[in-house]
Amino acid sequence: MDRIQIQELEKQAKEIRRLTIQAFGSLGEGHVGGALSIVEILTLLYYRYMQIDPEDPKKEDRDRLVLSKGHAGPALYATLALRGYFPADWLETLNRGGTRLPSHCDMNLTPGIDMTTGSLGQGISTAIGLALGNRLNRIDRNVYLIIGDGESDEGQIWEGAMAAPHYALSNLIAFTDFNRMQIGGYTDEIMSLGDLDAKWKAFGWFTQHVDGHNFEALAQAIEAAQKEQERPSMIILDTIKGKGASYAEGDVANHYMPVSQEQTKEALEKLERN
Amino acid sequence: MNKEMRVVYAETLIELAEENEDIVLLEADLMKANSTKIFKDRFPERTFDVGVAEANMVGIAAGLSATGKIPFAGSFGCFAARRAYDQFFISANYARLNVKLVGSFPGIAGALNGGTHMPFEDLGLMRNIPRLVVMEPCDGLSLKRFMEIAASYKGSCYIRLHPRAVPPIYDERESFEIGKGKVLKEGTDVTIIATGAVLVPEALKAHDMLSQEGISAAVIDMPTIKPIDEGLIVDYAKKTNAVVTCENHQIVNGLGSAVSEVLSEQYPTLLRRVGVNEEFGEVGTLEYLQQRYRLTAAEIVTKAKEIINLKRECHS
Numbered sequence A: 001m002d003r004i005q006i007q008e009l010e011k012q013a014k015e016i017r018r019l020t021i022q023a024f025g026s027l028g029e030g031h032v033g034g035a036l037s038i039v040e041i042l043t044l045l046y047y048r049y050m051q052i053d054p055e056d057p058k059k060e061d062r063d064r065l066v067l068s069k070g071h072a073g074p075a076l077y078a079t080l081a082l083r084g085y086f087p088a089d090w091l092e093t094l095n096r097g098g099t100r101l102p103s104h105c106d107m108n109l110t111p112g113i114d115m116t117t118g119s120l121g122q123g124i125s126t127a128i129g130l131a132l133g134n135r136l137n138r139i140d141r142n143v144y145l146i147i148g149d150g151e152s153d154e155g156q157i158w159e160g161a162m163a164a165p166h167y168a169l170s171n172l173i174a175f176t177d178f179n180r181m182q183i184g185g186y187t188d189e190i191m192s193l194g195d196l197d198a199k200w201k202a203f204g205w206f207t208q209h210v211d212g213h214n215f216e217a218l219a220q221a222i223e224a225a226q227k228e229q230e231r232p233s234m235i236i237l238d239t240i241k242g243k244g245a246s247y248a249e250g251d252v253a254n255h256y257m258p259v260s261q262e263q264t265k266e267a268l269e270k271l272e273r274n
Numbered sequence B: 001m002n003k004e005m006r007v008v009y010a011e012t013l014i015e016l017a018e019e020n021e022d023i024v025l026l027e028a029d030l031m032k033a034n035s036t037k038i039f040k041d042r043f044p045e046r047t048f049d050v051g052v053a054e055a056n057m058v059g060i061a062a063g064l065s066a067t068g069k070i071p072f073a074g075s076f077g078c079f080a081a082r083r084a085y086d087q088f089f090i091s092a093n094y095a096r097l098n099v100k101l102v103g104s105f106p107g108i109a110g111a112l113n114g115g116t117h118m119p120f121e122d123l124g125l126m127r128n129i130p131r132l133v134v135m136e137p138c139d140g141l142s143l144k145r146f147m148e149i150a151a152s153y154k155g156s157c158y159i160r161l162h163p164r165a166v167p168p169i170y171d172e173r174e175s176f177e178i179g180k181g182k183v184l185k186e187g188t189d190v191t192i193i194a195t196g197a198v199l200v201p202e203a204l205k206a207h208d209m210l211s212q213e214g215i216s217a218a219v220i221d222m223p224t225i226k227p228i229d230e231g232l233i234v235d236y237a238k239k240t241n242a243v244v245t246c247e248n249h250q251i252v253n254g255l256g257s258a259v260s261e262v263l264s265e266q267y268p269t270l271l272r273r274v275g276v277n278e279e280f281g282e283v284g285t286l287e288y289l290q291q292r293y294r295l296t297a298a299e300i301v302t303k304a305k306e307i308i309n310l311k312r313e314c315h316s
Helices: A001-028 A031-036 A038-049 A070-081 A088-093 A124-135 A154-167 A196-203 A217-228 A263-272 B003-018 B038-041 B054-066 B076-084 B084-094 B107-113 B122-127 B142-154 B196-212 B232-238 B257-264 B286-292 B299-316
Strands: A062-067 A143-148 A172-178 A206-211 A233-238 B023-027 B047-048 B070-076 B100-104 B133-135 B156-163 B182-185 B190-196 B217-221 B224-226 B245-251 B271-276
Touching: A001 A031, A001 A038, A001 A070, A001 A088, A001 A217, A001 A263, A001 B003, A031 A070, A038 A217, A062 A070, A062 A124, A062 B107, A062 B271, A070 A088, A088 B156, A124 A143, A124 A154, A124 A172, A124 B084, A124 B245, A154 B054, A172 A196, A196 A206, A196 A233, A196 B054, A206 A217, A206 B190, A217 A233, B003 B023, B003 B038, B003 B047, B003 B100, B003 B142, B003 B156, B023 B054, B038 B232, B054 B076, B054 B084, B070 B076, B076 B084, B076 B100, B076 B122, B076 B156, B107 B196, B107 B245, B107 B286, B122 B133, B122 B156, B122 B224, B122 B245, B122 B257, B133 B142, B142 B156, B156 B196, B182 B196, B190 B196, B190 B232, B190 B257, B190 B299, B196 B217, B196 B245, B217 B232, B224 B257, B232 B245, B245 B257, B245 B299, B257 B271, B271 B299
Parallel strands: A062 A143, A143 A172, A172 A233, A206 A233, B023 B047, B023 B070, B070 B100, B100 B156, B133 B156, B190 B217, B190 B245, B245 B271
Antiparallel strands: B133 B224, B182 B217
């Protein structure tokens, strides 16, 4: 990637953040932290790597994303709106009765959402099913999966961790949003994950660990994962929960938080200046 | 020779898979008990034994169905229904996907595995899932037909699979549909509504025993507990004004509850439920447990007479 491409991605990421912060501001509360920590990976996937057609969201021959940490849906909704899956003014309806953009991802409500998620841990299994289905259907497309670090407390994550290498699912590329915070506090205090890299490696995944906000590092890792022919990939992303929202970043209580109009205004101004 | 129902399950799945390349099988290390190894031998690339991980199995099945596959995912009913309930609820049903979940060795069929392996509550759990189709076929032919129906039905199903060989109730000409009960015997004094391979034969025996005492009992097989055949239940309640339900399950939240709900709202009728009452399972042969939990023709007869007497008292 050259400098101009990176600048373009940074611009798109900023726009996704802006729309996400606006949507939370409009609602007055939300899952701010874990949405804003995955903006860079969403930007790269939806603008550079995923083979998709916003005009034909259910196209059989497409790359798919399972956002297993379904509460981060608002960041994905902003991404999908910018990519043209639906009008951006839908974002103002987030979590309101009758909306097509619910708190957690719903494949039957939102164009571009590939799997319904929300009960943590389940996305790894459905992603494995999608990857197996693609293989049976001889569809040479990838399944991308984003799990949370808090979510990694769920036993089902490790059931899936064992199964994907068993089936040699090199068409499955997973990310852990390793922002080191969960609902109740820091992951090290609530339930320490230990050596996460060693765990995924030991389960048989092609494991990489990069700065989740650095496009160049992310792109290299994704391209290496795409080249892998035998194993599923896990890319552990060092991220900052609440990244880019001045009222949230650094606050361990930012998983789900109230957001005032003043905070939103200030956050958007600071985002613009950066 | 009369086949074990688990063998009928595996053979039917092979037949379906020969016709439709989207049919796939998932197991959680119980291929031996479920007799599905013959499917794996025929379609190794369409068989996924995920090991002892039922939650993962159901989630993978949901993902497969999102690519157009038609997964049959089986485990003992206790694990399929209880252990993977949230996965079946959210990843399969809330997501409106297409998973055929098979709970084998239901109720006392858990037998020598004992109380930990004896689901008396799976029908109740499954009945609570919106729009799910819940089936309990009572013999080999009806199992085969309902598997064919499930494979072509667009949406998730729960199939309660009794593993053993049981006497045939139906012949090849019989056709079935979701939400329709089958009248096996006509009768005017009491209606016995039963489900599954343990209780439908007992209901027929009870019919004969009652007949010898001059009591005319209608017998209905209710192979889909949800949606349930409301029209048939109400028709026979009107005809006999006394109903006995029979199930290899808790008397709460299963067939007895479903029938009671229909009648309470549409035609209040005196009713008794044969089934397990506020008890956990325990170890023993199926024959022992059938006596132990009174899932027998004798119990059905007792309940039928009890309710007929009550009906007479009410009407005199």
